[in-house]
Amino acid sequence: MSRRFTFAVVLFALFSSAFAADKPKPTTAQAVELARRWLDAQRAYDGIPGMSVAVVSDQKEVWLGGSGMADPAANRAADADTLYSICSVSKLFTSLAVMQLRDEGKLALDDPLSKHLSWFHMKPAPEGRDVTIRGILTHSSGLPRESDYPYWTGDFDFPTHEQIVARIDSQEPLYPSERYFQYSNLGLTLAGEVVSAASGKPYDQYVRERLLAPIGLTSTFPEIPKQEKRLAVGYSARRRDGTRAPLPIFQVRGIAPAAGFASTARDLAKFAEWQFRVLSSKEDKTLDPRTLREMQHAHWVDPDLKIFWGLGFAVWKDGENVFVGHGGSCPGFRTSVTLKPDDKVGVIVLANASGVNAGKYASAIYSIVAPAIGSDAKTTADLSPYVGSYDEFPWGGETIIVPWGDELAAVSVPSMEPMKDMDRLRKVGENTFRRVRDDGSLGETIRFEIGPDGRATKLWQHSNPTPRMQ
Secondary structure, three states, rough: OOOOHHHHHHHHHHHHHHHHOOOOOOOHEEEEHHHHHHHHHHHHOOOOEEEEEEEEOOOEEEEEEEEEEEHHOOEOOOOOOOEEEEEEHHHHHHHHHHHHHHOOOOOOOOOEEHHHHOOOOOOOOOOOOOOOOOHHHHOOOOOOOOOOOOOOOOOOOOHHHHHHHHOOOOOOOOOOOOOOOOOOOHHHHHHHHHHHHHHHOHHHHHHHHOOOOHHHOOOOOOOOOOOEEEEEEEOOOOOOOOOOOOOOOOOOOOHHHOOOEEHHHHHHHHHHHHHHHHHOOOOOOOHHHHHHHHHOOOOEOOOOOOOOOOOOEEEEOOOOEEEEEEEEEEEEEEEEEEEEOOOEEEEEEEEEEEEOHHHHHHHHHHHHHHHOOOOOOOOOOOOOHHEEEEEEOOOOOEEEEEEOOOOEEEEOHHHHHHHHEEEEEEEEEOOEEEEEOOOOOEEEEEEEEEEEOOEEEEEEEEEEEEOOOO
């Protein structure tokens, strides 16, 4: 809540953390409302033009929405159907295509690249191990990060297939194969070339026919559709003065298997639901469930035990939770697909700005919504008059007030850890609440002043008023 009593809260927590009481569970709708309000505020404080979000629980879409503008100049709002570059999330589709062909016997993970790509003649690294398909999917091949062109700067002039092939002979591995983790767009680009060679079809045709159409991803494209009116305008990272510049639309051409796809929050929600469906089924025409489980297990651990990677999927741990998925970062766009397979919960975040940690947004949304999914909490109190955002200027940003079970939740923003910064307020009288301490005892009083329309106009704490913003 307000920064005015943050010190007291922290000090008390030092002495009372061992006596934490049971906390009330919110309804799913209450959790989504907090997440929606938090996203809208946090996005604004971070200066992000627009964001789109999806949260799924198994086969149910818990939340589909957007915040801000997909195109500020045209006053076009961001929503669940806004198209974004999803950049490196493209690697998941390429990896799935590779594994389909593996299951069909058209390739093996330990095949050297040269078995499928006759033009792959990169100078071998010391110790002489071949670059294999497995090494590419786990980013342990030792390959350079990029094809030898400056496509991430300037006009974002990405190379064609022919240009990539022309430079391969002059590039060298950075490390011996299977020595270190080295994230490589070049590697997954070559995986796409393997898909084409092993299937006998152009890469984009293969993924459309064998993945996008069967899964029902009608708004996912192997290359950015430049003429699509739903496409968001991408913006740069923030300058020192806080401004962002609009960036030109780009296409990644030969790098498409690693970074070319475009999609929407709604379609990526379907993609998450498909994965949960495959993981729980005995048979799927698109992919064997055992293969998807195999892909989402850690197959590479770096020597420092800090980086884990599956077959195409990133694998990471946050506290006791194990997640899989992938992030995406292209000029003007950031994406995160975060999945928790054991709970079948997925969070998708897309932003039309560089310099944004979409994964942290996904983690915060997960922390708010996931614990409430499936909750049978019952509420009886009408707390709607108090819901809103209250202005903390000049001490901070704002305090969000929403119902949380039969209590109120108060969250100060900006904060990328909203649940850690949450305070509970328990009603003790007419328009009067008290902060609930960690041990369940009651702290200071917060009183709401009600306007003629029956809604709060400000809240009072420590004899100081905080006006309602919205």
